[in-house]
Structure formats: structure tokens, C-alpha cells
Amino acid sequence: MIRPDKAERIEYKADYQKDTAYSAYARLLQSKWRTKKDFPEGKEPERKSSNEKETFPAGSYLEEKFAKEKKANFLTDNIKFLVTQEIENAKETGALISEPRIWNNLLSSQPLCFNLFGEFYFDLNLATLFFQHIFPGRLDKVMAIKFEYSPGRGDPKYLGDRSAFDVFVEYRKGDKKGFIGIEVKYAESLKEETNALAKKRFEKRKEQTDRYTDLTYECGLFKPDCVDLLRMPPLSQIWRDHLLSIATNKDYDEGFFVFLFPRNNSHCQNGVDSYKQLLVFDNEARSGFYPRYLDDFIDTLTVISSDDWVNDLKQRYIGTDE
Secondary structure (H helix, E strand, O other): OOOOOOHHHHHHHOOOOOOHHHHHHHHHHHHHHHHHHHEEEOOOOOEEEEEEEEEEEEEEEEEEOOOOOHHOOOHHHHHHHHHHHHHHHHHHHHOOOOOOHHHOOOOOOOHHHHHHHHHHHHHHHHHHHHHHHHOOOOOEEEEEEEEEEEEOOOOOOOOOOOOOOOOOOOOOEEEEEEHHHHHHHOOOOOOOOOOOHHHHHHHOOOHHHHHHHHHHOOOOOOOOOOOHHHOOOOOHHHHHHHHHHHHHHHOOOOOHHHHHHHOOOOOHHHHHHHHHOOOOOOHHHHEEEEEEOOOOOOHHHHHHHOHHHHHHHHHHHHOOOO
16 A cells, blocks of 8 residues: 555644554544544644654544544444443453543544444344354354453453453354454554563563463464464464454354454554464364454445445545545
């Protein structure tokens, strides 16, 4: 993908020099969507990076008070209600939902999760139709949709850490109970964390790292001597979520992990391609690893639903011709 024209990025207050080509495109797309909706832009947020402060362009942010009051980052009243409910429940469930980011950051992948899958929470028939299109013959009925879900945060029965799926789908196939654990990426490069920080984190959490290593080799899905590669970006997050799905399998008759990202996000694609090289099986059904494109998920929605929010979803996150 070619980086969008700099003049246009400046015009929409979406010019950030550290963006990848795809994140520059996505940031501009979000800024255009906000402008089209006539939503007020936020202040230029600051983040400390190493020993320096960096300022992000304001176009892909909503004004914070407006964002929280109007819940303008979300596409339908149902989704707005759901997000509010999930934030309230997070105090008990331990779900990691960051405020004000979820309200005012248009580029964040967490609002995308709710905008893409939120309506399914209220309409399991629509969810069933959708996943039957995406995975033909795989399921008879979607039973539940959950967000920022882990079967046991901190429980050594699973990973012993706070890893969670962005979206978790429970389904039935005949008399079998299954699940789909989904990790959603949008503008991320999978290299947001440096190798040095990743190494430090794993050394600090040795007990968890040992659990990852044991499960990696016990499951028989990974090639020998691959852990040192898996624990580093861009593979580490894919690995942890895949391991969580492997650990979760003991609670179900079947289940698999979906890594969802935009087709033109070459950094995510490179991460997926490298990850697949460390798996024993090329067959998705055997590895339980199903990389999929966000574009295809959204296009499938446009096939099964003509609701206004579906078209808005596509314009906002993928881009469509006017």
C-alpha cells in the first residue's frame, strides 16, 4: 500500500511521521469519517515514548467530553449500550477496557471490535448466519458473543496471565459445543513493543513464560526450538492468543483461533506469514490457527444485512467509493 498524500493528511490533521503506510491510510480514513459526521476533533494527545513525548495528530480523535456523552465512536444505540455495560462489568470481570481511549480514539481496534460484532450480541440469529457464511458447515447455532473474554484470568489452568480474546463466540454443531476466539487488529504493525521490552517482560514473568513454553511443546503444533522466536514481536501476541485458544479447548469439544486484520496491512500479513512457518501443520483445521481479512468479514455483513450501520462500518474502516 502507498502512503496517502501528505497534503491530504495535513488537511485532515492525520499526519504522523511514525505511521506505517497502512496506519497512515487508516488514520486518514478515520479523520475523514469524523469530518463527514461533523464530530468535534479531540486535542492532540501526548504519549511518552522512551524518554521523549510524542504528539499524535488530532484528526483521528474525538473531543473527549463529546465522545463519552454521545458515545460517537460507536455506530448504533445497541452497541453504545453494550459498551457502557461492558465497561461497568469490567470492574468485576477484570476485562481490560481503557478509558478514555475506547471513547475518543477512532483508530483503536477495541471500538472496531464492538462496531463489527456488537449487534451480534443482541441478534444471535444474525450472528449464526454471519459465521455460517464465514465458516461454511462449521456450526449450527451461535449461542453467545462475549468481549474481552478470558476463561480464567490469572488461572494457571490456562495461561496464568491476563491474556484475553477480543471477541469470543460460543456455538453448537449437533451435540458438540465449540468456540471461536478472535483477536482483532486494525492499524497495528505488531511491532508496537520493541524486542528489548518484550525480552524484559518475559524475563520478569518467568513463571508465565515457562507456562507458555510448556504448552507450546506439549500441544504438538509447533516446530522444535521455536519459542525464542515466538516470544518476540511481531509473533508474540499472535502466539499468546493462539496458546489461550489451545488451553481453552479443554473446556469444549472443539474450538479455534481467528487472527483478524485488514488485507492491506502488510505488517500484520508479514507477522502471520512468519508465524505460520513455525507451525507443524499447514492445515488450519489441524493447527487451529485461522488468519482472516477484516475486509472479507465486513463484505460478508453487506451480503447478509442492508442495515445502515453495515454500510457505515464499511465506509469507516475499509473505505468505499462515494
